[in-house]
Amino acid sequence: MSARTAPISAARGPVPREAGIGLRFPHHQAVLDERPPVAWLEVHTENYFGGGTPLAYLEAIRRDYPISLHGVGLSLGSAEGLDLDHLDRVRRTVERIAPALVSEHLSWSIAEGRYLADLLPLPMTEEALGVACRHVDRTQTVLRRRILVENPSSYLRWRHSTIPEWEFLAAVARRTGCGILCDVNNIYVSACNHRWDPSTYLAALPPAAIGEIHLAGHSVRQLEGGRVLRIDDHGSRVIPQVWELYAEALGRFGPVPTLVEWDTNLPPLAVLVNEAARAAVLLDRAREELADADAA
């Protein structure tokens, strides 16, 4: 069955355990024209809150590709509560697009009604865990579906944190029933910035909850005094160390839908397709290992 004959099932069915790419406005036309050989596409939910051209493109593209809606603005960790108007805009977009996946971040972006335009790290405390779980619950209730929650990159930790981030994320999944979007690049970035062991992080996540993996590039910033911080800017190719960590993640979780993200200095579509093809090779290998293990 060709992709073209199954528009509805493609639009409503699950995302395959294959490699996809993040879709940004400059690639809308190229995706329609070229039908790149990627298994699925993910967009930022907030970019489709309005009507007109962006939504028309997405509705055309979703006839041929499963779509994932990835939110960046819900601020699941805000102590002052969810912005219910924002959640309602997410709900309307989800109802219109009927995506295969819906995801958000384990972070916060809003304080005193002001949007701070970044994914800020939560203090890893029981209080913050309670807030995050309440807001994931509320979101899943309003959207009437399970969401995936992604681990963010971070450049600072709070002195009063008491729970390792990997345990915090696993607890959110356990308490709310949400899935986990495991961003392998973010684990690598945060592990370098905070001197964590990325393998410890992966080992703490419940394999059954992993619904998606993200891959992306990041940059390295030299600070005064010689310290280096890695910055998650999605502006380059995935680095070898992150490919290695990805292979380790697939070894733990099995083949999981995998997405290559690219936001700044967006290259031609072919570069993203090429990165997705590299992920596809590792997914194939993970499938073979699974089959070998079953046969044994």
Place this chain on the structure above:
Amino acid sequence: MPTLLEVQRAVGRSIIASDDAPAARYVFADGVPPRARLGIYRNNFVSNVTTALRLSYPAIHRLVGAEFFEGAAHIFISAEPPRRADLDAYGEGFPEFLAGFAPARALPYLASVARLEWAVNRALHAPDMEPLDLSRLAAIAAAEHGHVAFLPHPSVSLVAADHPVDEVWRAVLAEDDHAMGAINLDAGPVRLLVERRATGVEVTRLEAPAWRLAAALCASRALQTAIDAAPDVDAAALLTEHLAAGRLIGFELVDCPITSGVHA
């Protein structure tokens, strides 16, 4: 131990007002000064919101240049930080900010170009809405027609400016220096209709009376009031055109001070 709310309010002050001290107390230094760690988030905030503003105001960005734009944007963002997480909706106050921004005084038309760009931005991001079902209008008795108050399509804006800002906007975005040089900035005021059509956003000049009628209709004035505001146009023909173009998407019946007699 600080509460989550205390931490988040302190970080908000650090990011928006560059007041790092309250948040820095809570940050684990680990070899990097807390201010440097907080500074990364502040830089990301300014950079992300400035980019959003530049995408909404591309002609302003080209008119004043990147350095001036970023400087003005930084001051504006600190004074009016975004209140919603979808940044497409951010920047409505930027034209008024530019109108009062002393370093921009040499360009008296700048704020008006910005008002036009905000209308274009609104048109780009407005939700899709069905046009008014004309059979609903046909069901209204003729005696009630004057009481009809229309609801405009959210993509429609009416912009008035003292300078030919539509010409400036087009020439700047086309990077057409020749057209830019040919604009007579003292050519007098313009009255503009901005809307999203199937082919994209369009900016159309209207004569002043036709613009007044359109503005009254889109402000949901009663039809009779709108007609009285523009006595020198063929209101029926213009209304038909607005309806056919899908610029009006609903209506309700309201009291009309001119014909109802109630308010006489």
